[in-house]
Amino acid sequence: xxxxHQLREQIRRSADVPTPAPMLxxxxxxxxxxxxxxxxxxTLVAVVVAAGIAIPLSGLVGIGDAQSDIGSMxxxxxxxxxxxxxxxxxAASDPSHPDDAWQQAVFVTNGPFxxxxxxGSYQKDGIVRLPSGAGQTQRALSDEGILIVASIVYESRNPxxxxxxxPARDLPLRLPAGPPETSWEGYSEGLSRYPIAGxxxxxxxxxxxxxxxxxPSEAAMALAQxxxxxxxxxxxxxxxxxxxxxxxIALDLPSGWHGRLYxxxxxxxxxxxxxxxxDKHQPGDPMIPNRGFLASLNDVSILLAESDVLDPGxxxxxxxxxxxxxxxxxGCEVLDDGTTPPSHHALFHRPFETGGRSFDLYVEFCFDPxxxxxxxxxxxxSLIRIEPAPTAS
Amino acid sequence: MGGxxxxxxxxxxxxxxxxxxxxxxxxxxxLCGDPALAEDATQEAFARALAKxxxxxxxxxxxxxxxxxxxxxxxxxxxxRAVPPPATPPEPDREAALDLVAGIRGLPPRQQEAIxxxxxLDLPVxxxxxxxxxxxxxxxxxxxxxxxxxxxxLNADDQSDPRSRxxx
Numbered sequence: 001x002x003x004x005h006q007l008r009e010q011i012r013r014s015a016d017v018p019t020p021a022p023m024l025x026x027x028x029x030x031x032x033x034x035x036x037x038x039x040x041x042x043t044l045v046a047v048v049v050a051a052g053i054a055i056p057l058s059g060l061v062g063i064g065d066a067q068s069d070i071g072s073m074x075x076x077x078x079x080x081x082x083x084x085x086x087x088x089x090x091a092a093s094d095p096s097h098p099d100d101a102w103q104q105a106v107f108v109t110n111g112p113f114x115x116x117x118x119x120g121s122y123q124k125d126g127i128v129r130l131p132s133g134a135g136q137t138q139r140a141l142s143d144e145g146i147l148i149v150a151s152i153v154y155e156s157r158n159p160x161x162x163x164x165x166x167p168a169r170d171l172p173l174r175l176p177a178g179p180p181e182t183s184w185e186g187y188s189e190g191l192s193r194y195p196i197a198g199x200x201x202x203x204x205x206x207x208x209x210x211x212x213x214x215x216p217s218e219a220a221m222a223l224a225q226x227x228x229x230x231x232x233x234x235x236x237x238x239x240x241x242x243x244x245x246x247x248x249i250a251l252d253l254p255s256g257w258h259g260r261l262y263x264x265x266x267x268x269x270x271x272x273x274x275x276x277x278x279d280k281h282q283p284g285d286p287m288i289p290n291r292g293f294l295a296s297l298n299d300v301s302i303l304l305a306e307s308d309v310l311d312p313g314x315x316x317x318x319x320x321x322x323x324x325x326x327x328x329x330x331g332c333e334v335l336d337d338g339t340t341p342p343s344h345h346a347l348f349h350r351p352f353e354t355g356g357r358s359f360d361l362y363v364e365f366c367f368d369p370x371x372x373x374x375x376x377x378x379x380x381x382s383l384i385r386i387e388p389a390p391t392a393s
Numbered sequence: 394m395g396g397x398x399x400x401x402x403x404x405x406x407x408x409x410x411x412x413x414x415x416x417x418x419x420x421x422x423x424l425c426g427d428p429a430l431a432e433d434a435t436q437e438a439f440a441r442a443l444a445k446x447x448x449x450x451x452x453x454x455x456x457x458x459x460x461x462x463x464x465x466x467x468x469x470x471x472x473x474r475a476v477p478p479p480a481t482p483p484e485p486d487r488e489a490a491l492d493l494v495a496g497i498r499g500l501p502p503r504q505q506e507a508i509x510x511x512x513x514l515d516l517p518v519x520x521x522x523x524x525x526x527x528x529x530x531x532x533x534x535x536x537x538x539x540x541x542x543x544x545x546x547l548n549a550d551d552q553s554d555p556r557s558r559x560x561x
Contacts, residue, residue: 007512007540007543008512010493011423011493011497011508011512011513012512012513014423014491014493014494014497015419015420015422015423015513016419017419017422017428019414019415019418019419020418020428020432022410022411022414023436024407024410024411026436026440027410027436027439027440027443028440028443030436030437030440031440031441031442031443031444
């Protein structure tokens with residue numbers, strides 16, 4: 001016991017070095033990124049829940065109160081919105097970057113928007129923009145109050161993946177049968193809601209219909225249905241299976257390879273490339289595409305995910321994108337998805353930074369690859385083109 | 394700055410973070426030797442803990458989980474960085490400590506984890522086992538083997554280092 005105590009003291013003395021200052025804000029920001037990625041990767045339902053309230057809304061400039069104009073402006077300025085109707089007020093978020101315009105969320109309510117939500121609001125394209133969403137309006141709903149939040153939550157030029165969480169739906173949307181939910185992640189005290197997710201005109205859409213009562217009246221339900229019927233969604237352009245050129249990332253897919261480039265709301269762009277078709281990826285699957293389908297000595301899957309944080313772990317890349325023998329990462333998870341590859345698989349991970357953007361590159365083989373196998377994958381990786389981050393103006 | 398970044402942190406996490414940050418940092422620094430890498434890995438581990446705080450927050454071994462995560466992150470990243478040499482030559486009264494540090498860094502990763510969790514974080518064997526996802530007997534084995542290796546290393550240094558004989 002005495003020896004044990006001595007060892008403990010010796011180890012403590014050895015480790016007794018000055019520590020840097022904790023940086024809680026940095027930790028919080030990074031945790032948010034991890035949560036969003038995990039949600040997008042494993043529980044699309046979580047994305048559905050969050051999408052209505054977690055759209056990026058930074059970089060806005062307020063120009064004062066606009067309550068009296070809400071609802072009277074042209075509602076078709078965005079990809080998603082509600083036709084104007086008497087008794088309803090409409091507002092929208094305003095993504096901070098033009099390339100993120102698809103991430104716009106729209107809010108309609110049959111009561112006033114809460115003053116706190118209107119702080120810093122301004123008009124753009126004829127629509128009042130809320131800098132912080134409509135969370136306070138939601139909390140302040142009267143018993144007969146209704147708030148509907150609608151947003152597009154996924155962007156890609158490739159075909160939508162066949163996700164059960166997003167069944168094909170036609171407009172007008174209908175309130176689901178049965179009682180509304182009365183408990184969910186986030187603020188739900190005294191409220192109820194119907195979450196509706198679906199693929200509408202080639203876009204994944206999430207709509208949350210909130211009521212100010214846990215047992216909304218039939219009149220309130222009918223009123224909500226009327227407004228829901230005024231929802232419009234801009235049709236997506238026809239998708240292409242080989243158009244990998246979006247978000248400043250491009251790849252000319254070689255013959256025999258499949259790919260998909262997409263972004264979830266509040267997430268970052270993700271490029272999946274595989275020797276197997278990538279349309280089987282489902283919620284709850286590992287992030288690496290086709291892990292369960294890699295079978296032959298030719299099968300490889302690649303995942304390139306942009307990170308919205310730059311830290312020293314992302315080493316500058318001065319040559320074409322590639323993986324090296326040193327990048328083997330036994331026991332690693334892909335984007336913290338909670339899974340590790342089967343023991344006979346070989347996973348490589350290379351975090352890198354280029355042009356002011358940081359990425360995590362993962363490559364998984366279902367066998368132990370040799371130099372020729374790495375060369376074959378590197379030939380594909382070298383075709384990926386990444387545009388530099390836009391410089392701040 | 395900071396006003397444009399929405400950060401909402403559970404109070405329990407905030408308390409744990411401020412209390413445990415120095416210990417986790419020191420544990421990682423002890424094993425990797427690189428201050429910058431230790432800081433990055435510690436921050437990353439706390440971020441991962443915050444991301445799953447609902448499940449982790451109620452566990453008595455949350456700090457241990459953060460520590461092992463930080464160690465794994467550091468190991469992964471250290472393969473991509475050249476660890477800088479010590480900035481100054483060791484002082485005589487630090488020699489024993491440096492021998493111990495070198496001995497710990499030479500242990501297999503699982504023994505390193507067990508040593509750090511049990512001796513530096515003061516986790517009981519049962520909680521160390523929970524963090525390492527193994528049973529208590531395995532932890533005891535790791536600790537026993539680590540102690541034996543460290544004892545051999547320290548004794549060998551004592552006998553081979555002419556300075557130690559000079560002091561005797």
